[in-house]
Amino acid sequence: MPEDPHYLAQQLSSQAETLMREGHVDEARALYLKASDWEARALHLVGPDKPRTLGILSVSLVSILCKAGDLQEAEKRACALLTNEDLPPFAHDQLRELLEVVWEEQTLLASTKQLTGVNIMVSLRGNDIGVGRAPTSLVLASISGIHSLLFRVTEFLGDYQFRTRGAPSGEVQDLCQPLVSQPLAGSYKFILSFTQPLQAEMFPTKRITAATISDWFVHFIQTVSPSAVDQMSLPDVQTLVPDKRYRQALLKLTRNIVPDGQRIKEIEFVRGAEPKASRALLSQGARFRIADSLRIDDPQSSDEQPPIVGVLRGLELDKKWLSVRLPDGKDQKCTIGGEVLDDVVGPMVNKKVKVSGKWNRQKTKFNLDDIELDVTS
Numbered sequence: 001m002p003e004d005p006h007y008l009a010q011q012l013s014s015q016a017e018t019l020m021r022e023g024h025v026d027e028a029r030a031l032y033l034k035a036s037d038w039e040a041r042a043l044h045l046v047g048p049d050k051p052r053t054l055g056i057l058s059v060s061l062v063s064i065l066c067k068a069g070d071l072q073e074a075e076k077r078a079c080a081l082l083t084n085e086d087l088p089p090f091a092h093d094q095l096r097e098l099l100e101v102v103w104e105e106q107t108l109l110a111s112t113k114q115l116t117g118v119n120i121m122v123s124l125r126g127n128d129i130g131v132g133r134a135p136t137s138l139v140l141a142s143i144s145g146i147h148s149l150l151f152r153v154t155e156f157l158g159d160y161q162f163r164t165r166g167a168p169s170g171e172v173q174d175l176c177q178p179l180v181s182q183p184l185a186g187s188y189k190f191i192l193s194f195t196q197p198l199q200a201e202m203f204p205t206k207r208i209t210a211a212t213i214s215d216w217f218v219h220f221i222q223t224v225s226p227s228a229v230d231q232m233s234l235p236d237v238q239t240l241v242p243d244k245r246y247r248q249a250l251l252k253l254t255r256n257i258v259p260d261g262q263r264i265k266e267i268e269f270v271r272g273a274e275p276k277a278s279r280a281l282l283s284q285g286a287r288f289r290i291a292d293s294l295r296i297d298d299p300q301s302s303d304e305q306p307p308i309v310g311v312l313r314g315l316e317l318d319k320k321w322l323s324v325r326l327p328d329g330k331d332q333k334c335t336i337g338g339e340v341l342d343d344v345v346g347p348m349v350n351k352k353v354k355v356s357g358k359w360n361r362q363k364t365k366f367n368l369d370d371i372e373l374d375v376t377s
Contacts, residue, residue: 006042006057009035013064017273020067020117022211025196028117032068039064048086055091058084062098066105067117075102118194118210120178120218120271122146125188126264134188138263141347143180145257146192148343150176152253153217156246158208165317165342175208218271218280224254224293225286227279237293244297245339251290252344252372258287260375287375298369308332308355308366309374312348322368324355334368348373 012035019028043057058081065074078099082092105115124142128135151168154160154176160169167173178192194210223240241247259266261284271278308324313331315322320336322345334355354374357367 004042005038005045006060009038009042009060009064012038013067016067020211022209025116029067029069032064033070036061036064036068036070036073051086051088054084054086055088058087058091059094059098062095066098066101069114071102071105075099075106078102114196116194116196116210118214120192120214120269121189122192123189123268123270124264125266125268126259126262128263129188135263139188142257142264142267143190144347145253147178148347149250149253149257150178150213150217152246152249152343153220154208154213156241156243156250157212157216162243162245162249163341164339176210176213214271215278218269218278220250221254221269221280221282224251224289225258225280225282227281227283238296248294248297248339249341249344251293252341252370254282255287255290255372256344256347258282258290259284294370305358307357308334310353310355312345312351312353312371315345315349317342317345322355322371324353332366334366337367338369340368340371345371 012031016028016031016035019025019031039057039061043054043061046054046057048054062074062078062081065071065077078095081087082095087095122142124134124138128138151172154172155163155168158172158175160172163169168176174197177195180190180192194214196210220240223237237247237251241250257267259282265283267282269280269282308326310324310326310332313323313325317336317340322334322336322340324332324334326332334357337357348371352374353371355366355368355371357369359366
């Protein structure tokens with residue numbers, strides 16, 4: 001008895017997905033292309049008396065062609081299938097969505113980039129967030145914070161020299177350049193789709209795949225904010241990130257996006273498709289775990305005096321100072337004793353912050369050790 005072509009297509013697609021996660025893009029796409037041949041055969045065998053099966057296989061075929069990178073054939077198939085009146089409504093909707101993906105990828109190709117097939121779905125939940133809608137300031141702050149964290153993850157995994165100022169190098173930005181989708185149905189959700197240069201061999205010495213970056217990112221969030229029993233036994237942050245400067249940068253960038261417990265209650269990150277999806281839930285409690293980890297790196301921080309709380313109004317990192325507008329309207333200049341990174345403190349400008357440190361004996365100068373967003377009000 002001949003094997004079911006749809007079953008063979010799914011088997012090949014599963015193997016291709018594994019290769020894609022490991023960063024073997026060309027080999028994965030070759031397998032996806034073989035899978036599309038089998039899926040096309042399966043579709044040809046389905047008659048109009050089975051509309052649901054017809055719809056499922058139609059969407060599956062175009063989806064596999066997209067993953068194979070055969071955008072021209074995917075567009076051709078989708079347009080032809082949309083004219084089939086026997087397709088159920090759900091198939092028409094999904095085929096139109098796939099057409100948008102095809103056109104987006106074609107636009108990327110013109111800019112010498114391509115989608116890798118690696119995605120992270122991000123879900124925001126909280127009092128100020130509804131179904132498919134959320135305040136612009138919250139969404140932009142979350143996206144910007146996640147993006148900054150991903151850049152640092154890329155630099156850490158690629159063993160790049162630690163960046164103290166400015167934007168990531170062009171090489172890092174090419175290796176980690178996720179695109180943000182339009183909001184999806186449900187709590188406010190969007191997808192980060194990773195791209196890569198068409199000429200991947202441009203970076204032969206530091207080849208970091210989108211799959212490696214995204215998998216490690218989710219693993220790191222699980223470490224600082226465990227939400228499942230199996231995540232409780234993960235190695236601590238000191239073990240996961242042995243380099244102190246990178247560890248502190250990653251912790252503080254994560255702290256920037258930790259939910260306040262009110263406007264945003266939690267942020268969920270999902271990498272991959274079910275049943276193999278990897279999930280991480282960033283909640284308010286992560287702020288305490290991050291504080292504990294930072295305290296381990298700097299035991300003297302426990303001797304700090306009451307923090308200064310106010311609005312960050314100005315900073316001059318090269319000259320080692322920043323200015324905080326106090327509740328009484330006066331400006332307090334704080335001297336930066338340690339290392340403050342611009343991608344950590346930059347998003348705090350004109351926002352309420354908490355500055356930790358110590359006064360000098362004359363109570364005229366406050367020496368800053370750390371600064372974070374104040375989420376108590």
